[in-house]
Amino acid sequence: xxxxxxxxxxxxxxxxxxxxxxxxxxxxxxxxxxxxxxxxxxxxxxxxxxxxxxxxxxxxxxxxxxxxxxxxxxxxxxxxxxxxxxxxxxxxxxxxxxxxxxxxxxxxxxxxxxxxxxxxxxxxxxxxxxxxxxxxxxxxxxxxxxxxxxxxxxxxxxxxxxxxxxxxxxxxxxxxxxxxxxxxxxxx
Amino acid sequence: xxxxxxxxxxxxxxxxxxxxxxxxxxxxxxxxxxxxxxxxxxxxxxxxxxxxxxxxxxxxxxxxxxxxxxxxxxxxxxxxxxxxxxxxxxxxxxxxxxxxxxxxxxxxxxxxxxxxxxxxxxxxxxxxxxxxxxxxxxxxxxxxxxxxxxxx
Numbered sequence: 580x581x582x583x584x585x586x587x588x589x590x591x592x593x594x595x596x597x598x599x600x601x602x603x604x605x606x607x608x609x610x611x612x613x614x615x616x617x618x619x620x621x622x623x624x625x626x627x628x629x630x631x632x633x634x635x636x637x638x639x640x641x642x643x644x645x646x647x648x649x650x651x652x653x654x655x656x657x658x659x660x661x662x663x664x665x666x667x668x669x670x671x672x673x674x675x676x677x678x679x680x681x682x683x684x685x686x687x688x689x690x691x692x693x694x695x696x697x698x699x700x701x702x703x704x705x706x707x708x709x710x711x712x713x714x715x716x717x718x719x720x721x722x723x724x725x726x727x728x729x730x731x732x733x734x735x736x737x738x739x740x741x742x743x744x745x746x747x748x749x750x751x752x753x754x755x756x757x758x759x760x761x762x763x764x765x766x767x
Numbered sequence: 768x769x770x771x772x773x774x775x776x777x778x779x780x781x782x783x784x785x786x787x788x789x790x791x792x793x794x795x796x797x798x799x800x801x802x803x804x805x806x807x808x809x810x811x812x813x814x815x816x817x818x819x820x821x822x823x824x825x826x827x828x829x830x831x832x833x834x835x836x837x838x839x840x841x842x843x844x845x846x847x848x849x850x851x852x853x854x855x856x857x858x859x860x861x862x863x864x865x866x867x868x869x870x871x872x873x874x875x876x877x878x879x880x881x882x883x884x885x886x887x888x889x890x891x892x893x894x895x896x897x898x899x900x901x902x903x904x905x906x907x908x909x910x911x912x913x914x915x916x917x918x919x
Contacts, residue, residue, distance in 0.1 A: 632859065633859050633860075633861070633862060633863055633874075633876065634859045634860050634898055635862070635895070635897045635898060636897045636898060636899065637895075637897040681865070681867065681872055683870065700807055700808050700809050701808075701809050702808075703808055703811060704808065706840070708840065708867035708870075708891060709870070711842070711867075711868065711889075711890060711891050712891070713840050713841075713867075713891065717808070730870075731870060732867060732870050732871070732872065736811070738810050738811055739809055739810045739811075740810070
């Protein structure tokens, strides 16, 4: 899709990575209400998927974070025609040595995805499995934004010692419908 | 059969015990896999994979994935099909062989010890052994046309 500017990313990194994202906390609010309206308070929602059928020592864990200061990212990367279809937007954090095993999203259809931190080979890619191929979205092309189909099987394994951060804007319409909106004209 | 097929033949309990003993015997010699591609991402995977000749069936080999190691999703280049027998550990401690096909996952596990599977190695598959145990299985690589084999 489009590139977020280096300046914007540097600003974000300074505020939220160098200074550090707050330690994840559990929130009592159920997810839908937390998503329905962005509050000005920083919030975090932690997901620990149910134990897989087979025994495994690697933890399934991801957490979602929102703060009003993040809004500038969507201002930069969210096309106007998609604003009415936004279900949620947040920073997704995968802590070191955890994974999200291969799955297809149940609730979410598609998302705009911006890998943030770390960069280059330290950012563990999101892996999609389609047509007997493995397709990786990594962070070698820093600032690149991607439109992702969440109905395709995908997984993440953060086997590094670094937290893994990305920005996600989730939509309630299917990937194919978003593609029909001819985003290229709006983004470039 | 697309990913795998559970065949009628089975390994007997005695044979399974013998195989497990050989796998766990500290004197068993193992050699490393060749041509395993390592991933370009930092700390991504330990692709360690070890083989040993099976003393009871000379056309087969034992395969070991040490604990904490994995074979990330891949398709085999050197073979199309094999007969595959999960050996150790059993039940839910055996990390399954996972296939990624047609936007679905399917697993060969060890919930039925002694079962034998015909496996298509050209379908993307993986194994992640994040358990407390080394993981062992028996593999017999099939040479020739699968149609001839299925006709037997």
